[in-house]
Amino acid sequence: MLQIRERIHHLxxxxxxxxxxxxxKLLKGLALVLLPLAVGLICLCIGRYPVAPGxxxxxxxxxFTSGEGGDSLANSMIWNMRLPRILLALAIGAGLxxxxxxxxxxxxNPLATPDTLGVxxxxxxxxxxxxxxxxxxAGVQGLALVCGxxxxxxxxxLSRGKSRSMAGVVLAxxxxxxxxxxxxxxxxxxxDVDSQLPAITYWLMGSLSGVSWRRLWFGLPLLAAGxxxxxxxxxxxxxxxxxxxxxxxxxxxxxxxxGATAICASAIxxxxxxxxxQVGWVGLLAPHICRMAVGSDNARLMxxxxxxxxxxxxxxxxxxxxxxxxxxPISILTAVIGAPCLLALLAKTGGWKx
Amino acid sequence: xxxxxxxGSFRYPGKKDLLKDxxxxxxxxxxxxxxxxxxxxxxxLLRCMLGLLPWNSGRSLLNGLxxxxxxxxxxxxxAAYVPQSGESAAARTVLELVLLGRxxxxxxxxxxxxTDWNAAWQALExxxxxxxxxxxxxxxxxGQRRMAAIARALAGEPxxxxxxxxxxxxxxxxxxxxxxxxxxxxxxxxxxxxxxxDPSHALGYAQKALLLEPGGSYTVGKTAExxxxxxxxxxxEVRCAMGWMDTVYGSVNQIAFFQKDPIDCKD
Numbered sequence: 001m002l003q004i005r006e007r008i009h010h011l012x013x014x015x016x017x018x019x020x021x022x023x024x025k026l027l028k029g030l031a032l033v034l035l036p037l038a039v040g041l042i043c044l045c046i047g048r049y050p051v052a053p054g055x056x057x058x059x060x061x062x063x064f065t066s067g068e069g070g071d072s073l074a075n076s077m078i079w080n081m082r083l084p085r086i087l088l089a090l091a092i093g094a095g096l097x098x099x100x101x102x103x104x105x106x107x108x109n110p111l112a113t114p115d116t117l118g119v120x121x122x123x124x125x126x127x128x129x130x131x132x133x134x135x136x137x138a139g140v141q142g143l144a145l146v147c148g149x150x151x152x153x154x155x156x157x158l159s160r161g162k163s164r165s166m167a168g169v170v171l172a173x174x175x176x177x178x179x180x181x182x183x184x185x186x187x188x189x190x191x192d193v194d195s196q197l198p199a200i201t202y203w204l205m206g207s208l209s210g211v212s213w214r215r216l217w218f219g220l221p222l223l224a225a226g227x228x229x230x231x232x233x234x235x236x237x238x239x240x241x242x243x244x245x246x247x248x249x250x251x252x253x254x255x256x257x258x259g260a261t262a263i264c265a266s267a268i269x270x271x272x273x274x275x276x277x278q279v280g281w282v283g284l285l286a287p288h289i290c291r292m293a294v295g296s297d298n299a300r301l302m303x304x305x306x307x308x309x310x311x312x313x314x315x316x317x318x319x320x321x322x323x324x325x326x327x328x329p330i331s332i333l334t335a336v337i338g339a340p341c342l343l344a345l346l347a348k349t350g351g352w353k354x
Numbered sequence: 355x356x357x358x359x360x361x362g363s364f365r366y367p368g369k370k371d372l373l374k375d376x377x378x379x380x381x382x383x384x385x386x387x388x389x390x391x392x393x394x395x396x397x398x399l400l401r402c403m404l405g406l407l408p409w410n411s412g413r414s415l416l417n418g419l420x421x422x423x424x425x426x427x428x429x430x431x432x433a434a435y436v437p438q439s440g441e442s443a444a445a446r447t448v449l450e451l452v453l454l455g456r457x458x459x460x461x462x463x464x465x466x467x468x469t470d471w472n473a474a475w476q477a478l479e480x481x482x483x484x485x486x487x488x489x490x491x492x493x494x495x496x497g498q499r500r501m502a503a504i505a506r507a508l509a510g511e512p513x514x515x516x517x518x519x520x521x522x523x524x525x526x527x528x529x530x531x532x533x534x535x536x537x538x539x540x541x542x543x544x545x546x547x548x549x550x551x552d553p554s555h556a557l558g559y560a561q562k563a564l565l566l567e568p569g570g571s572y573t574v575g576k577t578a579e580x581x582x583x584x585x586x587x588x589x590x591e592v593r594c595a596m597g598w599m600d601t602v603y604g605s606v607n608q609i610a611f612f613q614k615d616p617i618d619c620k621d
Contacts, residue, residue: 018484021471232463238446238454245406245437246503250510251430251458297450299465 032303036094036310040086043318044078048325051078080213088211089317090310092272093282095223097290097309098230099265099272100283101302105237106261107166114269114283117173117262121180122151123273128187128200137210140203141219141274148270151176152262166258205329206277208317215275223271226264227306234302237261279313281334285342286312292345312338355382355432355513355545357403361412364395364402373399374570376412380562382513385536385546387556387577390566391590396549397438397518399566403547404435404516416514430458434507438518438549448494448502449487452477455509470509477508481535497528504535515539517548521555533559553581553610565589583610591615 044056051074059078062068096114103112114120126147130140159172184204191197230237239252240261247254272279286309287301293308294300316337320328358379365371372395380386390396401407403414405421414421421429434455455477456470466474478484481501491499500520507515520536521529537559540546550556556563556577563580566572567589573580586594593613600606 018472018475018479021468023467024465235460235465236457236462238450239457241446242454243437243439245401245435246506248406249404249430249433249435249437249507250454251427295447296445297447 029303032307036090036307036314039311040090040314043086043089043314044082046318047077047082047322049074049077084211084213084216085208085317085321086314088208088216088275089314091220091223092208092276092279093286093313094306094310095227095268095272096279096282097286097305097312098227098302099268100287100309101290101298101305102230102237102261102265103283104287105240105298106258106265107170108241109170110288111284112170114265114272115177116170117155117266118151118176118180119148119266119269120273120278121177121184122154123148123270124204124278125151125180125183125187127203127274127277128184128191131200131203132187132191132196134196137215138218141215144274145219145222145270147180148273149266151180152266152270156262202329203277206279206331207320207327207329208276209321209327211275219271219275222267223275226266226268226271229260229264230268231302231306233257233260233264235299237298237302276330278331279334280331281338282309282313285334285338288342289345292348356380356417357433357514357545357547358415359403359412360415362399362402362409362414363411364398364407364409371570373402373566373572376572378562378564378574380514380545380547382543382545383540384562385540385548385560386562386564387560388547388549388564388566389551389553389556389581389589390572391568394566394568394589396566400435400516400518400547400549404433405429406435427458431510432512433514433516434510434512436503436507436515436517436520438522445490445492447488447490448478448483448505449474451491451502452487452505452509455506458510473511474505474509477505480508480539481505495528497524497531500524500528500532501535504532508539512544514545514547517546519549519551521550521552529555553586554607557581557608557610578608581610586610586612587615 041053041056045051045053055074056078059075060083062075063079099114100112103114103116104110106112107116123144127140127144129147130143133139135143155169155173155176158176159169188197188200191200236252236257239247239250239254239257242250244254269283287305289312290301290304290308294304313334316333317330319337320330320333356379359376362373362376363371364373376399378386388396388399398407402409405414416424416429416432452474453466453470456466456473460466460470475484475487478487481504483498483501483505486494486498486502491502494502504515504517504520507517515536517536521532524532533555536546536548548560560577562575563577564572564574565580565585573585581596583594583596586592586596590612592615595611595613596608597611598606599609
């Protein structure tokens with residue numbers, strides 16, 4: 001019945017049913033920005049020491065107006081501990097999710113993750129090495145960043161064969177990834193069992209605790225820059241999923257676009273690992289959940305994934321720090337919460353989509 | 355618009371010459387059909403002429419200008435290419451695919467706007483695909499997907515359309531649909547170059563034909579002069595006879611018959 005009516009409607013218009021152009025919707029875009037912030041604000045109140053929303057707003061307002069929030073316990077906890085941590089969770093969640101979308105388009109593979117180029121393993125090795133050498137947190141963060149970006153560069157350099165295919169890049173990435181994992185194991189093996197080994201192990205599991213404003217300022221710019229470029233390139237990312245000649249015939253400088261995408265996504269991943277260790281699953285899970293919701297057009301997917309990833313990680317991190325008396329490693333929670341979510345969605349929508 | 359190739363030669367590294375001193379041209383409103391046996395370099399020829407593969411020597415000219423001297427994007431605003439396997443696994447809709455054809459006219463950081471939207475819809479309407487605009491590509495038939503790929507190329511508003519075996523792997527009706535569409539596009543003034551395996555398609559639709567033979571030799575000219583039984587026999591290594599057939603539908607068509615060369619089937 002509906003079909004017939006549609007057909008009549010169609011014929012009535014003389015075969016022309018071109019819908020009007022609708023530009024990007026301001027309201028939707030605003031919602032994608034405000035929603036993670038609102039969730040972040042709610043998470044500010046939650047914890048083993050709950051603070052009323054009114055008081056949280058008062059403290060924040062005081063800081064923004066006078067730069068001071070008084071010297072109450074609530075103030076120092078909200079401003080110095082929870083706020084940087086929640087901002088970090090928002091940024092890392094958005095970044096890893098965006099990097100996941102970029103890598104999945106780049107490799108035309110729904111299973112690609114931010115670690116496909118060996119970035120996360122490289123960064124982990126850097127951090128483990130710095131912990132072994134007894135460097136301070138800034139040193140750990142710095143070496144992780146350098147090693148992560150180095151691993152990405154090495155992957156691209158090694159895959160510069162005669163015929164440079166994306167499959168070759170993935171293969172080089174997988175090989176480097178396992179090499180760096182082995183090196184991490186080596187570092188753990190030679191580490192001091194009482195002091196260094198627990199530190200390395202705990203760091204590798206990923207944690208957002210103990211983040212300070214200073215570390216945040218050190219790690220965020222690169223992550224934000226990468227995320228911004230990916231966001232601006234979002235429609236062009238679709239070209240990466242075309243056949244190579246077809247993409248070139250669309251006037252796309254394929255090498256340049258691939259390079260830019262890989263560099264941005266690697267920078268994000270390396271920054272994220274250097275700030276809080278390996279937070280698994282976000283880069284795979286958040287993009288797929290968003291893909292099921294908004295479809296696979298990267299122009300819509302990228303903003304949704306940035307926003308969705310931020311919301312997902314801030315919720316998971318809040319659970320990690322408030323569920324039990326001692327903090328839970330976040331990687332365990334992302335998998336425990338994320339995998340069933342994904343499986344449920346998978347069962348509902350019926351299959352992978354890219 | 356006139357697109358021409360001058361003395362184009364190409365060989366894959368370490369191999370013999372595949373294409374040697376090719377010279378041909380195609381003008382607005384013309385269809386040029388390229389024929390030849392498998393592996394003779396038909397696809398390579400299309401990729402070379404568009405600069406997707408570099409000629410070893412010789413050059414391609416668009417309106418007399420070497421395409422290598424055109425700024426990357428300005429070539430693709432005037433020429434479009436539909437590769438044979440231009441279908442990816444991505445679950446995008448027809449409209450999303452067709453919009454990608456606008457990439458050559460958009461800045462790196464820009465999103466498609468109203469002009470692009472209208473151009474994409476016009477391409478869809480031109481090919482009768484508007485009804486399928488919101489369908490995911492992987493739900494379509496092979497013929498519909500091929501038409502969508504052509505619509506993607508049209509969205510860039512090209513003057514030259516190059517297609518690699520556009521009618522391959524389609525059933526009879528869809529083959530004709532694609533070819534008739536290309537004919538209509540040529541009538542609007544577009545220059546068209548296509549690869550085909552079917553001599554009767556070349557005879558029925560193309561004003562010009564280029565026959566590639568193994569070993570790098572070729573002949574190019576008016577279709578009727580190129581597609582002859584002698585030349586086809588030599589190029590495809592089969593027996594070939596050609597004749598006219600009254601189709602009863604008001605047209606008399608030239609068709610070719612083939613038989614396996616007896617030298618190949620001694621036993």
